[in-house]
Amino acid sequence: MSPEAPGRPAPHLGIRAAARTVLDRARGTLAGRRLAAGVFAPPREVSTRTPADVGLDYETWSWRTRRDGVPIAAWYVPGRGPGAVLISHGMGRSKASVLAHARLLHDAGYSVLAADSRNHGESGSSRRRRALADRFSADLQDAVDQLRADERTRGGVAVLAFSFACWPALRGARRDRLPVDAVVCDSGPVIAMVDAVTRLVRLQARLLPAWAHDGAGLDAVLRSARWFFARSLRESAWPPTDPGVPVLLVAGGRDRILPAAEVAALGAVVPGTTTVVVPRATHLRAIDADPDAYADAVLGFLATALADVPGGAPVRAGDPAGAPPRGVVVDG
16 A cells, blocks of 8 residues: 655545534534524523512503414503503513613603513414514514503504514514604614624524534534525515604614614615614613613604604603704714
8 A cells, every 4th residue: 555645634534524514514504593593582581570670560461463373471551641652672582671761761751561572571482483574563563553552542652672673663664554653773773684693693603512613614504594584584675765754773882783883874774764872882781871861862752753743742851852862873
């Protein structure tokens, strides 16, 4: 048997490397699909907190989605004014994660409805993974209908959505004619939603074994996640450039998941949109990073946006309606 040429790897090493690459791609494909599916049905946030923990009286509401009968759990906090705000939490969170926002809105006079999304919190589960763009928009429509059907809602209705929940809120208001009068999006959305999910999956891949951290394994994870997410959403026309109700985008200057620059880029192509950047805020933390700037931006926007709606918009004592928001403001 002739000796192998100096500097060339032994044939069996090349075969092993090729086999390892095939294996990494196969398990990366499965892991990417699992991580992408987890965006829509993540491990549930467990919390015993209720509005009572922030000094609010509340009612427990529930209903089933009209599209597919998924049970939805919600809290209703009655306000002293005629206006109301529906709060839609971010993926992986629950209605318990927005208690500070509910308190802020209640103190301004608004009634608040905070609902757990499907596959989150105390709401029911759904294994359906097709046409999710339509499902999430329909779920939002159901929640708005519940709020408008209450006799205490006598004024304008707005939506305050977080992170990936901002996407169906903006889609619904501008494309699907959701019956709301204003939309506030906190920490999102962005133009390239699939890219945003891929970025999130890349971060989550660090928790997987070493084979998924780089090379063929990581590439397969990201490719599979992109494919699954795009196939599940079936979103064909994003962002919505239709004119409609006023929109406020609140972005965190230190947000690495949905960066402020990408949020502002979306705001620039959606008519009637104002973007406010809270410089020190990370993802979903604008209200903690600068409470005063956050309150000024959100409440000032709502006071102006709902001012012409029958019933008017409640304003905090001592705050002028329509006061300019603090922070870095970019008009879209």
